[in-house]
Amino acid sequence: MSPDPVTASEPEESPAPKPTRRRVRAAPPAEEKKAIVPADATAVTTDEPAAPRAPKRAALDPESAKLLRLRRELDRHRPLFVRQAAHRYYRIGRDESWRRPRGLQSKQRRHYGYRSVIVRVGYRSPSKVRDLVPSGFRPIIIRTTGELEKLDATKEAAIIARTVGTRRRLALEETARRLGIHVLNPIATPEGEE
Numbered sequence: 001m002s003p004d005p006v007t008a009s010e011p012e013e014s015p016a017p018k019p020t021r022r023r024v025r026a027a028p029p030a031e032e033k034k035a036i037v038p039a040d041a042t043a044v045t046t047d048e049p050a051a052p053r054a055p056k057r058a059a060l061d062p063e064s065a066k067l068l069r070l071r072r073e074l075d076r077h078r079p080l081f082v083r084q085a086a087h088r089y090y091r092i093g094r095d096e097s098w099r100r101p102r103g104l105q106s107k108q109r110r111h112y113g114y115r116s117v118i119v120r121v122g123y124r125s126p127s128k129v130r131d132l133v134p135s136g137f138r139p140i141i142i143r144t145t146g147e148l149e150k151l152d153a154t155k156e157a158a159i160i161a162r163t164v165g166t167r168r169r170l171a172l173e174e175t176a177r178r179l180g181i182h183v184l185n186p187i188a189t190p191e192g193e194e
Contacts, residue, residue, distance in 0.1 A: 053180060054153070054176065054177065054180050054181055054182040054183070055153065055154065055180070055182060056135065056182070057135050057136055057137075058132070058135060058136030058137045058138075058154065058155050058156075058157070059154040059155065060136050060155075063128070064128060064129055064132075064136070065136070067126040067128050067129045068129045068132065068134075068136055070126060071125045071126060071129050071130075072134070074123075074125060075125075078123055079116070079117050079123075080116070081098055081116065081117065081118070081119050082116040083098065083099055083101075084099075084101040084103075084106060084108045084115075098119050100118070100119075101118070133157065133184065135157070135182075137155065137156060137157035137182060137184070138155060138156045138157070139156075139157055139158075139159050139184055140156050140157070140158060140159065141159050141160075141161050142158045142159065142160055142161065142172060143160075143161045143163070143164060144172075145171075145172065145175050148172060148175055148176055148179065148181065149175075149179065151179075151181050153179060153180045153181045153182070156181075157181070157182040157183070157184050158172075158176055158181055158182070158183045158184065159183075159184045159185055160172055160173070160183065160185055160186075166187070169187060170187070173186055173187070
C-alpha cells in the first residue's frame with residue numbers, strides 16, 4: 001500500500017532533545033583584600049569610654065545555676081497537659097488554659113492510662129528559679145528610665161512594657177546599652193551584634 005497523500009506528511013522530525021541540567025559549581029569565595037595602612041598612621045581614639053556590654057547570662061550562685069539546669073531537664077520531660085475533649089472542640093484545644101475535669105464519670109479525672117495526665121504539684125519547677133528566664137535573669141517590666149536605672153545588671157533583665165511607644169522605647173534601649181543592662185525584647189540591635 002502506498003501512503004495516503006492527505007495523511008502522509010513530511011518525514012517525521014525527531015523531537016528536540018530535552019535540555020539537560022548542569023550542575024554549576026559555585027565560584028570559590030574571593031579573598032578579602034586588606035587595606036594597606038602606613039606604619040606611621042595612628043589609631044583614632046575617642047574621649048568617651050566604651051559602654052559596658054550587656055551580659056548574655058546572669059551571674060548566678062552555684063546552687064541557682066544547678067537548679068536552672070535541673071529545671072531545663074524537667075521541662076524536657078514534662079508532659080503536655082491537654083484538656084478533656086480538646087480533640088473535639090477547637091476553642092478548648094487552642095488555648096493553653098487548664099481546667100480540671102470534674103465529670104462524675106470522667107476518665108481523665110479518674111486517671112485512666114489512655115487519657116492525658118492531669119496537672120499536679122510534682123511537675124513544678126524549683127521555686128528558687130521558677131520566675132527566671134532561660135538565661136538566668138529575673139525579668140522586670142520597665143516603663144521609664146528611672147525604673148531602668150534601679151536594675152541590677154548582673155541579675156535582672158529589662159522587658160520594655162508594651163504600652164511604651166517606639167521613640168521612648170529606642171531611648172530606653174540606648175540607656176540600657178549605656179548601663180550594660182540586658183533587654184529581653186529589643187527592637188533595635190546594636191551594631192556588631194546579631
